[in-house]
Amino acid sequence: MKNKRKREQPRPAIHPRNKYSEKPPDFALLASFYPSFKPFVFYSRDGRPRIDWTDFNATRELTRILLHHDHGINWWIPDGQLCPTVPNRSNYIHWIEDLLLSDIIPRPNPNQDNVRGFDIGTGANCIYPLLGASLLGWRFVGSDVADVAIEWAERNVKSNPQISDLIEIRKAGTDASCSQVEDPYNENSNLERKVDHAVRDDCYSGPPILYGVVRDGETFDFCMCNPPFFESMEEAGLNPKTSCGGTVDEMVCPGGEKAFITRIIEDSVKLKHSFRWYTSMVGRKINLKFLTSKLREVGVTIVKTTEFVQGQTCRWGIAWSFVPPVKKIISTHVAEKPNLSFMLQGLQRQSSAFDVLQSIESFFRVSGASCKLNVSSFCVDISASNNHLSGIFKEDAEENLDEASGNINFRISVFQQIPGTLLVKGSLQQKDCPVSGELLSAFQRLEVVLKDKFCQTKDSSNPP
């Protein structure tokens, strides 16, 4: 009865910009492209292709090929390290993207160029920097304390030269040029502290997390963290339904996630404006309540929470800031911001980013909008009225008498993500101007036109 009621509750949806929101990975198709994945795929009685989620090798191979197939990323982790699920981890990235795009706090960087994030505990898998850099061109510092994590995170970055310049891997607690800590961490004292700690209380006393790792004068748009959730390996248990690996270092810290995130909160009080947004994943709802009230105590200006879809389990996200909000917040949910970006994947060989740029220019110019192509920064600056934008959908553009002052000024930039994949990103030049329905529709139309013109159809694309 209890279970039934649980199932009836509406589950939060996968993030709409998540690559897998409309189409979950097709195991049969992937197996046909990747022979190494084939042995892990079997068919259930209803004919659906499946994998054994309790087999670490199967989940690791799935992650490897999804990162390769959908993100152009080369990736590997040694046996037993925590294996991330790509669709789940992408949700957290898109939630941060929503925060950065929202007008909750002022946006010093309305175009979202040069976004810089800090991934606390990046792990051997380095999943968040790899996803954030490849999907959105973000720069990252990924920190960790475990040698194996640092070694493999660095390997994973180096295996991806197309984004390796965007990611720095940093060992926490070993840098002299960091924000000052009174009692710097060292390996021996940590062990004593861990033991001491276990008998004392549930405060964090491990290596530095942010304060002592962030360097003097460094600033970031956000930090993110998938913390060690558990207080002991027994508490972590073994989920009989999945095998995602995970070592003691990755899963456990004295005091569990509550202590770990509380330390991030304490660090944020010291570092305040070094980050625009502080965020963390939270594994237990009861901790979410505790952390929210802790944040109110320390005087943050904003607290936001969200719930992530994680297969059978729930995870939450918590975000806070010390930047004064633009307007009074009445809801704790981040408003959906219309999306002005899309990817062009599987570009035909003969098509270049410049061709795409020229097509964007002529797409808007034919409706009478004024366009300025900037070749050196690969963008087009456009000034258009709503009439111009709706003219895009008419056969013959009407003569437009709109005053230039009523125009919407926006920029469309083209970024190369990996060979054959471009990110097309629109951004409004006027900070507080809302995205009109006409602009949104024109942008959606642009996506269709460009995909039609430049991208190979699925049937003609070569399997990797």
Ligand SMILES: C[S@@+](CC[C@H](N)C(=O)[O-])C[C@H]1O[C@@H](n2cnc3c(N)ncnc32)[C@H](O)[C@@H]1O
């Ligand atoms: C749950 S794992 C997350 C790994 C990866 N980010 C992911 O989402 O799969 C937590 C990571 O935090 C690291 N860690 C623990 N204490 C840390 C600290 N003080 N600073 C940085 N990383 C830490 C662990 O070594 C581990 O790699």
